[in-house]
Amino acid sequence: MYEIFNWITNVVASPLTEVAYSSNIALLSVMFLGFVGSVAPCQISANIGAMMYFSNRQVQRRLSWIEISMYLLGKISVFSILGAVFWLFGQSVSQDMIPFFVFARKMLGPLLIIMGLFFLGLLKLPGSFGFQLSSYLKNLSGRIGGKWGAFVLGASFSFGFCPTMVWLFFGLVMPLVFQSSYGFILPPIFAIGTAMPFLLFVGLSIVLGFDTAMIKKSRQWGKWMQRVVGVLFLLLGVADTITYW
Structure with missing residues (x-):
């Protein structure tokens, strides 16, 4: 049985875990972790909200690349x-934090399992903190409107931190920042990673010319995609846990 699990780990998990935590390819590592963060409970609701906002702009023929760029800039900031x-x-205590960073890496597998169960509807996760600030900024973005409203919207969604995002950003991304000579660019890359579902949706909406009916259908497709992601995360989490535990 161990040999079977070990084979599954080598085939399925090894490439992804190397990407997820290799200082030699830190940019891809952080982008991957950002994508994992994009489907955390606090960020998936933010991405859905952004999709609905910008899809409405698309239907009204008011969608502009400037607003999309400003939304991303808000998250990056x-x-x-x-x-x-x-x-x-953290610079002064970076060496003392090494045991914590090692433990954080080991917890990536169990974290993926928990998120997989969440997407399959088998587990409920706690809500985000920073909710009041996020809600205030979201309302403010609606009053401002335009490109600066999009900037505030991106910033507001980024403030909605949940335990999953805290673990990914401070426990996994920041160690790479300390290790890499170009670590200053990694937090912005992580921010872009958290917006990957939104960027994919915007790209498809522009290419396919989504109208109101197609947007409603996309919500139904989203339910099936959620289950697929849940199964994928569950398998990756099990394989990663076997590897590092």
């Missing part, structure tokens, strides 16, 4: 500031 603050305070 928040994660860059958080990364810079953590880097400044």
